[in-house]
Structure formats: structure tokens, C-alpha cells
Amino acid sequence: MFSKAFSNPNRAYWSIQGAGIIWILGSYFLLRWYEVPISEALLDAAIFGGFFQISITVLDRIFSFYLPKKGSIWILLILPILLSSLSVFTHYWILSWVFDQNETYLELLQFTWPLRFALYWPSLILVTLLAIVVAKLEQQNLIRERENMMQELSKEAELSQLRQQLQPHFLFNSLNSINALVVSKPEKVREMVLQLSDFLRGTIRKDSQQWLTVEEELNYLQLYLDIEKVRFGHRLQVNFEIHEEAKKLKIPQLLLQPLLENAIKYGLYGTTEDVRIWLKAHRNNNYLELELVNPFDPTHSSEKGTGFGLSSVDRRLFLLFGRKDLLQFGPEKESFHVSLKIPQLK
Structure with a gap:
């Protein structure tokens, strides 16, 4: 009163x-x-x-x-x-x-x-x-x-830090690929550097945009794949199975790139055979559901990584939605499955 x-x-x-x-x-x-x-x-x-x-x-x-x-x-x-x-x-x-x-x-x-x-x-x-x-x-x-307000600022700061870590992490991996090409395919180095420049320029320009449509995110994934294909050529095949209604749904920026990078690293590195990776997306009620599948050989010792891809995505989802059930992953026979659910904010 x-x-x-x-x-x-x-x-x-x-x-x-x-x-x-x-x-x-x-x-x-x-x-x-x-x-x-x-x-x-x-x-x-x-x-x-x-x-x-x-x-x-x-x-x-x-x-x-x-x-x-x-x-x-x-x-x-x-x-x-x-x-x-x-x-x-x-x-x-x-x-x-x-x-x-x-x-x-x-x-x-x-x-x-x-x-x-x-x-x-x-x-x-x-x-x-x-x-x-x-x-x-x-x-x-x-x-x-x-x-x-302090919790919100802390959450935003951590999200920003995770987004900013994506580019250096990806850049280090790309530089390793360029280093490998210098000896084996020196004529491809210039092509890969130019494509890397295009990818970084596009992501930096969109850095202030936290959410993109699936269609926009796929465009960045294609730039990333173009870089990897310079190194692996026809051996790397990625199939996109995206339902039409899913293309306009929203997704946090660069959420799929570390997952795809993880799939390539553990599905293709260390083998000389062709590797096929599937990325599927569809709408299920108020969720965008995505699935990423890559070959997996439990007897093969994959290239050692930092574990940044899956852990960063899991942490970003928790900060955005406060849930730990949106990302599921694990091996199934001779493949590794990553399932992802993105709630669509109204």
C-alpha cells in the first residue's frame, strides 16, 4: 500500500x-x-x-x-x-x-x-x-x-564465449588440414585457404545473429564441407535429408558445424575408404529434430580430439533451454548417431 x-x-x-x-x-x-x-x-x-x-x-x-x-x-x-x-x-x-x-x-x-x-x-x-x-x-x-539479471548476463557471456570458441577451434583444425596438404597436394592449398576465408568472413558477419533458419545454417555447413572436400575429395560424401517444412525452422547459429566436424573426424580420419555421412531434419510438433549419422568402428582408435564438439553443443542447449535431454548420442552397431531436438520459440 x-x-x-x-x-x-x-x-x-x-x-x-x-x-x-x-x-x-x-x-x-x-x-x-x-x-x-x-x-x-x-x-x-x-x-x-x-x-x-x-x-x-x-x-x-x-x-x-x-x-x-x-x-x-x-x-x-x-x-x-x-x-x-x-x-x-x-x-x-x-x-x-x-x-x-x-x-x-x-x-x-x-x-x-x-x-x-x-x-x-x-x-x-x-x-x-x-x-x-x-x-x-x-x-x-x-x-x-x-x-x-546477473544470471542472464552470465549465461549470455558463456554463450558468447562458446560461440567465439567455435571459430578458433575450427580454424585450428583447418590449419592442420592445410598443413597436411602442403606436402601431399600443394596445388590444393590455395583453394582451401580461399574457401576458409569465405567461411570465416560469412560467420563473422553473422556473429551478432544468435538464431538462423535451418536453410541458412545449411549454407554455412556447405561452405565448411567445401573446405573439407578439398582435402578428402570424393572420399567424403554428406547426404542432406531435410524436409521442406524444416528449412524455415530456427536453430542457434553454428550449432551443427561442430557436430558435423566431429562426424568427419571420427568417421573419416584414419581410414582410406569412402565415408558417407547423413544429416536428417524434420519437424515434430513444436520441435526441430535432427539426426547426424557417421560410420563408427569400435576397434579403430580414432584421432585424438578435445571433445569440444559434443560438449559445446550440449552446454549451449542447456544455457538456452535449461534442459539436458535435447542432445543424445552414442554408437549403434557400425555407426555413430547424434540426435538433436531444438524447441521452437514462439
């Missing part, structure tokens, strides 16, 4: 105004019940209600910016007592001066000031407690909002 100085000052203003009006009306009808004439009752109630309004405004402003500690609980009693005393005696002095010739009213004023104080002080105690409760709730909300 009170203490909205930070979040909604207009609401605080009208709450205080409403409380003042209610106090004025209550005072007026009580005085009329004592058969005080209308003019005296109106002035009395207006001044008394005005002091009450000033008092709760003071309390609201104090506890909007200051919350007493456990050792300062005494302030909950002292402030209302001081404000009540000041208001009641100032009200008594003003009306005694205004109606100094009205003996009947002065007798009533003399008789009722202890009653006024008895009503005024508990009311301010209640206002103080309400102001502190609301202020504490607002403080807790601010803390929660700050924590949520």
Missing part, C-alpha cells in the same frame, strides 16, 4: 492521499456524533486529517530509504510516538487559537485530546509496520531481479 518511492511513486502518492481522506471523513463523522457543529467539525477533521497525512508521508519516505536493523527496532515505537505527540498537540494549539471564544468546543477539545492521541499512535504504528513490510518485499524483489 505504501512505500513505493522506487517502483511506483504515483501509486504511493494516491495511497497516502486515500489514507488521509479516510482519516478526515472518520474524524468528521465522529465529531458530528458528539454533536459538534458542521463548520467546527469540518475544520477540526481537515486539520487533524492533514497532520495524519503528513505523518504517514514522513514514515513512508523514511522507510522507503531506511530499514531498521534488529538492534534499531526501538525506532518503530519512537517515531510514531514523536509524530503523534507533535501532531496532536499542534492540532490542539491551532484549534484552541481559532476557536478561543467557543467555550463548548474548547471543553470538547480538552476532553478528546487523550482519545485522539490513543487513536493516532496505534494508527501510525500500523502504518510503520505496513511501510516496513512493503519496503522489505520491494527490497527482496529488487534483489531477485538483480540476481536474475
Whole structure:
């Protein structure tokens, strides 16, 4: 009800105004019940209600910016007592001066000031407690909002770091491929360097875009495959089986590239035979479902890697959706399957 100085000052203003009006009306009808004439009752109630309004405004402003500690609980009693005393005696002095010739009213004023104080002080105690409760709730909300903001910033920072790690990781692997071609196929080195430049230029230009359509992501995958095919030629075959409705669905940028890189590394490196890799995509209700399949020989010791591909994708999915069930992978007979589900955000 009170203490909205930070979040909604207009609401605080009208709450205080409403409380003042209610106090004025209550005072007026009580005085009329004592058969005080209308003019005296109106002035009395207006001044008394005005002091009450000033008092709760003071309390609201104090506890909007200051919350007493456990050792300062005494302030909950002292402030209302001081404000009540000041208001009641100032009200008594003003009306005694205004109606100094009205003996009947002065007798009533003399008789009722202890009653006024008895009503005024508990009311301010209640206002103080309400102001502190609301202020504490607002403080807790601010803390929660700050924590949520920090968590969101931390998540965004980690996502950004993972996205930025993709290019150096891919670049190192590409440089290793170029190094291998320098001796075996020196005429292909220039072609691979140019294609690598095109790929990096395109991904850097799209770096600020976190989500792409499947069709756009496939274009980047094709640039990556063009680079790998310079080294492996006809031995590397990647089949795309993409349903038409899946092409317009959204996917985090460069999410598939480390998975495809992983499939090539463990499916093709260390063998001289042709290797076929499948990438399938379709829509299932509100999910984009993808499957990547590459040959797998459990008896063959694959080239040692950092494990960055699968772990980075798994971590990105958790940061984006807070779920650990969106990425499944493992060997099935003579192939390695990676299944991926991407919720489509509305």
C-alpha cells in the first residue's frame, strides 16, 4: 500500500492521499456524533486529517530509504510516538487559537485530546509496520531481479564465449588440414585457404545473429564441407535429408558445424575408404529434430580430439533451454548417431 518511492511513486502518492481522506471523513463523522457543529467539525477533521497525512508521508519516505536493523527496532515505537505527540498537540494549539471564544468546543477539545492521541499512535504504528513490510518485499524483489539479471548476463557471456570458441577451434583444425596438404597436394592449398576465408568472413558477419533458419545454417555447413572436400575429395560424401517444412525452422547459429566436424573426424580420419555421412531434419510438433549419422568402428582408435564438439553443443542447449535431454548420442552397431531436438520459440 505504501512505500513505493522506487517502483511506483504515483501509486504511493494516491495511497497516502486515500489514507488521509479516510482519516478526515472518520474524524468528521465522529465529531458530528458528539454533536459538534458542521463548520467546527469540518475544520477540526481537515486539520487533524492533514497532520495524519503528513505523518504517514514522513514514515513512508523514511522507510522507503531506511530499514531498521534488529538492534534499531526501538525506532518503530519512537517515531510514531514523536509524530503523534507533535501532531496532536499542534492540532490542539491551532484549534484552541481559532476557536478561543467557543467555550463548548474548547471543553470538547480538552476532553478528546487523550482519545485522539490513543487513536493516532496505534494508527501510525500500523502504518510503520505496513511501510516496513512493503519496503522489505520491494527490497527482496529488487534483489531477485538483480540476481536474475546477473544470471542472464552470465549465461549470455558463456554463450558468447562458446560461440567465439567455435571459430578458433575450427580454424585450428583447418590449419592442420592445410598443413597436411602442403606436402601431399600443394596445388590444393590455395583453394582451401580461399574457401576458409569465405567461411570465416560469412560467420563473422553473422556473429551478432544468435538464431538462423535451418536453410541458412545449411549454407554455412556447405561452405565448411567445401573446405573439407578439398582435402578428402570424393572420399567424403554428406547426404542432406531435410524436409521442406524444416528449412524455415530456427536453430542457434553454428550449432551443427561442430557436430558435423566431429562426424568427419571420427568417421573419416584414419581410414582410406569412402565415408558417407547423413544429416536428417524434420519437424515434430513444436520441435526441430535432427539426426547426424557417421560410420563408427569400435576397434579403430580414432584421432585424438578435445571433445569440444559434443560438449559445446550440449552446454549451449542447456544455457538456452535449461534442459539436458535435447542432445543424445552414442554408437549403434557400425555407426555413430547424434540426435538433436531444438524447441521452437514462439
